[in-house]
Amino acid sequence: MGSLGPVATPPERIDLSGSPHEIGVQHGRQLAAKIRSQIVVYDAMFQTNTKMDWDAVRKVSQDYAKTIQRLTPEIYTEMEGIAEGANLDILDVVALNSRSEIALGMFSDGCSSTGWDRKDLGVLLAQNWDWTARVKNNCVMMSIDQPNKPKIWMVTEAGIVGKIGFNSASVATCMNAIRAKPVDSSKIPVHIALRVCLESTSKKEAIDRIKSLGGIASAQHILLADTEGPVSLELTPKGDTHILPDEDGIVCHTNHLIENRDVHEPPWLSGSPIRLDRIRKLMKQVATTEKYVDGDILRRRVFSDTYNAPQAICCQEDPSRPIASRSSTLFCIVMKLGACNDLPQAEVVWGQPGSGREGDVLHMPW
Structure with a gap:
């Protein structure tokens, strides 16, 4: 395997617990170096994509800070703790958690996700997360244990409070970035919305909470599931569209809006419609040919697929793009919810599935 390059190094795992402030301080202290590295990475990315340096980004984040503090005060308190623990300004942490909104979605962030309600066999939720390789060393597997709330296990970027x-x-949650306008800083950023979902006890509660908070600040896609099945949430500041599974119980999404027409969405990733057709086709094949489906089958038959590379389900770096905004698949996650009252669980493979350089299968919970 030496000719293929080094095997992916597994991510750090951290466990956080206590009050919102205590959780934040633990996060900031344990991940201070990674959070600072994230700021350097995103500073370069913002300058490449939006011509804003980090000082300008922090100024824009002031409005999001007010919104998060007003609408989700406990999450804001946690973010203050992160800033305290990492010895940073609160606006640094807000900027990281609002990076999708501040950049108007202009990153080359591509992801392919799918949800599958298999009835008595349980619900599967899975995706490849595609992003710049420069953040890979700053991603972690994190658990969050809060009083009177469900315990969370997620893969996230250092400094970011809600993810996959x-x-x-x-x-359970997956996400796909969308590039569209407008953006509304009076509404919550998508990473805050993901955390709201992960603090909910059902997908209905999650949807109701996002609605009660006034919706989200930018056009984004959240693939949400509980033991009753998945639902595709195309969320925008102008209105939301929910896409239900097809006749096989499957719903798929990539990086463009499929049904929501409430916002202006200029052409972005030309490979997104191709990936959507491809993942739908591959999932249909799996559903009709496999009696028992696990993470290994999904990785081999779906998430390692390189059709239409570099903009494939298993994304490759595009050398024609600036280094700061090149994307590739950084990890694959397959989550299983609730067959026969089993506890939820997930398999995470760090690196590109099927590449020969991916790491061992990691498990959540640990």
Whole structure:
């Protein structure tokens, strides 16, 4: 395997618990170096994509800070703790958690996700997360244990409070970035919305909470599931569209809006419609040919697929793009919810599945 390059180094795992402030301080202290590295990475990315340096980004984040503090005060308190623990300004942490909104979605962030309600066999939720390789060393597997709330397990970037994962109530989230306008800083950023979902006890509660908070600040896609099945949430500041599974119980999404027409969405990733057709086709094949489906089958038959590379389901770096905004698949996650009252669980493979350089299968919970 030496000719293929080094095997992916597994991510750090951290466990956080206590009050919102205590959780934040633990996060900031344990991940201070990674959070600072994230700021350097995103500073370069913002300058490449939006011509804003980090000082300008922090100024823009002031409005989001007010919104997060007003609408989700406990999450804001946690973010203050992160800033305290990492010896940073609160606006640094807000900027990281609002980076999708501040950049108007202009990053080359591509992801392919799928949810599958297999009835008595349980619900699967899975995705490849595609992003710049420069953040890979700053991603972690994190658990968050809060009083009177479900326990969370997720894969996230250092400094970011909500991402891809599930909770002890079998509510799970995946996400796909969308580039569209407008953006509304009076609404919550998508990473805050993901955390709201992961603090909910059902997908209905998650949807109701996002609605009660006034919706989200930018057009984004959250693939949400509980033991009753998945739902595709195309969320925008102008209105939301929910896409239900097809006749096989499957719903798929990539990086463009499929049904929501409430916002202006200029052409972005030309490979996104191709990836959507491809993942739908591959999932249909799996559903009709496999009696028992696990993470290994999904990785081999779906998430390692390189059709239409570099903009494939298993994304490759595009050398024609600036280094600061090149994307590739950084990890693959397959979550399983609630067959026969089993506890939720996930398999995470660090690196590109099927490449020969991916690491061993990691498990959540640990």
